[in-house]
Amino acid sequence: MISSIENRRSVRTYLNKDVEEEKLLEILKSAQAAPSGSNTQPWNFILVKSEEKKEEITKADYNQVWMKSAPIFIVCVADIRCRIKSEEEIVLDENTTLPELKMIIRDCAIAIEHMLLEAEEQGLSSCWTGWYEQESMREILHIPSDKYVCGVITLGYSEEINPMRPRRDLKEMIRYETWE
Amino acid sequence: MISSIENRRSVRTYLNKDVEEEKLLEILKSAQAAPSGSNTQPWNFILVKSEEKKEEITKADYNQVWMKSAPIFIVCVADIRCRIKSEEEIVLDENTTLPELKMIIRDCAIAIEHMLLEAEEQGLSSCWTGWYEQESMREILHIPSDKYVCGVITLGYSEEINPMRPRRDLKEMIRYETWE
Numbered sequence: 001m002i003s004s005i006e007n008r009r010s011v012r013t014y015l016n017k018d019v020e021e022e023k024l025l026e027i028l029k030s031a032q033a034a035p036s037g038s039n040t041q042p043w044n045f046i047l048v049k050s051e052e053k054k055e056e057i058t059k060a061d062y063n064q065v066w067m068k069s070a071p072i073f074i075v076c077v078a079d080i081r082c083r084i085k086s087e088e089e090i091v092l093d094e095n096t097t098l099p100e101l102k103m104i105i106r107d108c109a110i111a112i113e114h115m116l117l118e119a120e121e122q123g124l125s126s127c128w129t130g131w132y133e134q135e136s137m138r139e140i141l142h143i144p145s146d147k148y149v150c151g152v153i154t155l156g157y158s159e160e161i162n163p164m165r166p167r168r169d170l171k172e173m174i175r176y177e178t179w180e
Numbered sequence: 181m182i183s184s185i186e187n188r189r190s191v192r193t194y195l196n197k198d199v200e201e202e203k204l205l206e207i208l209k210s211a212q213a214a215p216s217g218s219n220t221q222p223w224n225f226i227l228v229k230s231e232e233k234k235e236e237i238t239k240a241d242y243n244q245v246w247m248k249s250a251p252i253f254i255v256c257v258a259d260i261r262c263r264i265k266s267e268e269e270i271v272l273d274e275n276t277t278l279p280e281l282k283m284i285i286r287d288c289a290i291a292i293e294h295m296l297l298e299a300e301e302q303g304l305s306s307c308w309t310g311w312y313e314q315e316s317m318r319e320i321l322h323i324p325s326d327k328y329v330c331g332v333i334t335l336g337y338s339e340e341i342n343p344m345r346p347r348r349d350l351k352e353m354i355r356y357e358t359w360e
Contacts, residue, residue, distance in 0.1 A: 099274035109289035
């Protein structure tokens with residue numbers, strides 16, 4: 001199996017050590033290479049390094065204080081305008097009905113996962129967090145209402161060693177020809 | 181960069197050659213290893229090999245006739261019951277409002293992308309398709325209404341060689357500290 005898939009863990013303690021620009025670039029390029037429906041590439045990434053913004057984001061993200069130890073946050077922002085071209089006002093949040101929101105969440109999840117795997121490949125650790133309300137992230141990061149924050153990724157070096165969390169048995173998740 | 185991320189393409193012509201069980205198992209294990217919110221693992225996979233079912237699925241999937249050349253389809257079905265435990269009736273489709281649906285779509289997208297990357301690692305080709313209505317897939321595969329089909333993956337050997345489709349410039353997708 002791809003070693004990054006096998007070895008990736010959600011890591012919640014980081015060393016006080018910056019991420020090299022070359023490594024960060026490679027991670028962002030891995031997101032760029034992600035597939036998306038009709039090649040719409042709805043993803044955008046806000047790179048957050050300032051202590052002040054990290055503090056605000058952490059507070060809004062259920063105050064998971066461990067987050068602040070990461071030297072960089074990558075905030076993944078999906079843009080629905082790749083699918084809805086009209087000028088109508090759109091306000092996206094957790095309760096939005098639009099089918100297009102489901103599509104851009106799907107596509108951004110792919111791009112984010114590429115970054116988590118590539119981070120592992122680069123010897124870095126990461127965690128995908130998502131314990132926030134759209135509204136608060138929008139305010140902190142000045143994000144327009146027609147965008148949707150798909151995840152805040154913490155990234156950095158770590159010495160944390162975790163076993164893989166328990167997984168459902170393969171047998172339980174596989175069916176043949178039909179559901180029933 | 182992880183070679184599977186760099187080399188993965190959406191492939192739409194397949195050879196008349198079966199996928200070895202060991203390779204299929206490795207691909208399913210890569211999905212099993214995917215991260216998910218609160219480790220809920222909402223994914224289920226229906227493996228479809230019969231010509232009859234492949235035909236029905238293809239027709240429902242915008243009749244993309246090329247699909248039928250793949251020896252196997254993996255239908256990824258998200259189960260919202262990992263998040264909504266009540267016995268209330270739930271009918272999921274493209275217009276469902278529930279925030280939990282957004283979460284399980286996100287998590288299943290991660291698991292599916294693991295499979296596409298692992299397929300590439302195993303020398304196989306794949307394509308993520310999603311040009312169907314929930315209702316028709318549900319009928320064909322006898323899927324209960326509280327599940328959601330996140331994708332139909334074609335899998336097999338191929339000799340197709342595609343360049344990477346054009347990508348947005350990195351500069352266009354990256355911002356610093358805030359959106360604006």
